[in-house]
Amino acid sequence: ETGVTQTPRHLVMGMTNKKSLKCEQHLGHNAMYWYKQSAKKPLELMFVYSLEERVENNSVPSRFSPECPNSSHLFLHLHTLQPEDSALYLCASSQDLAAARETQYFGPGTRLLVL
Amino acid sequence: GDSVTQMEGPVTLSEEAFLTINCTYTATGYPSLFWYVQYPGEGLQLLLKATKADDKGSNKGFEATYRKETTSFHLEKGSVQVSDSAVYFCALIIQGAQKLVFGQGTRLTINP
Numbered sequence: 369e370t371g372v373t374q375t376p377r378h379l380v381m382g383m384t385n386k387k388s389l390k391c392e393q394h395l396g397h398n399a400m401y402w403y404k405q406s407a408k409k410p411l412e413l414m415f416v417y418s419l420e421e422r423v424e425n426n427s428v429p430s431r432f433s434p435e436c437p438n439s440s441h442l443f444l445h446l447h448t449l450q451p452e453d454s455a456l457y458l459c460a461s462s463q464d465l466a467a468a469r470e471t472q473y474f475g476p477g478t479r480l481l482v483l
Numbered sequence: 484g485d486s487v488t489q490m491e492g493p494v495t496l497s498e499e500a501f502l503t504i505n506c507t508y509t510a511t512g513y514p515s516l517f518w519y520v521q522y523p524g525e526g527l528q529l530l531l532k533a534t535k536a537d538d539k540g541s542n543k544g545f546e547a548t549y550r551k552e553t554t555s556f557h558l559e560k561g562s563v564q565v566s567d568s569a570v571y572f573c574a575l576i577i578q579g580a581q582k583l584v585f586g587q588g589t590r591l592t593i594n595p
Binding site: 372374408409410411413416424426458460465470471472473475476 | 487517519525526527528529532572576581582583584585586588
């Protein structure tokens with residue numbers, strides 16, 4: 369398998385549930401990202417990891433908890449979410465932290481619906 | 484702050500029509516510019532990029548020229564196909580920064 373994969377592709381959860389989103393990259397990259405794509409809003413960067421260390425947290429509520437156990441895997445743990453958290457969550461990776469000439473490669477996303 | 488503004492969608496065209504999607508930016512530093520495309524049900528794919536003024540990025544018949552004087556990076560294609568139907572995102576990144584800044588996206592529909 370190549371590129372960036374995400375599971376599950378679709379997720380429906382209640383506000384009291386705990387779930388996790390998984391991202392895996394097969395590109396040998398050192399940096400990974402979580403983005404949120406809501407309807408009618410620009411993509412929002414949530415978290416950035418480089419070499420398994422979190423380097424950016426864009427004022428994301430604590431009900432979203434990222435985990436990067438190694439450079440190939442990135443998780444987003446979800447608990448006590450709100451309906452407004454319903455969105456497409458995209459994972460991306462790049463060879464290193466995004467610099468001027470760096471390209472980010474995106475996964476297909478997890479479509480999340482919070483009831 | 485840094486920002487990207489794209490023309491509002493949705494845009495609907497007939498097959499073989501000429502396409503322009505406008506993109507302008509404001510940046511505190513010297514950005515690289517990107518166009519990403521998102522086909523239905525998929526994640527974003529890099530379509531083309533340009534890293535310095537007057538560079539032209541091109542791919543799959545799409546082109547965009549980095550215009551520093553007008554802070555623009557408009558996407559063009561001479562003859563669109565039904566398979567070009569997707570959402571197109573303009574984005575920038577400042578040299579040394581970690582964050583891609585995206586526009587709001589423009590949904591394009593091509594009718595046969």
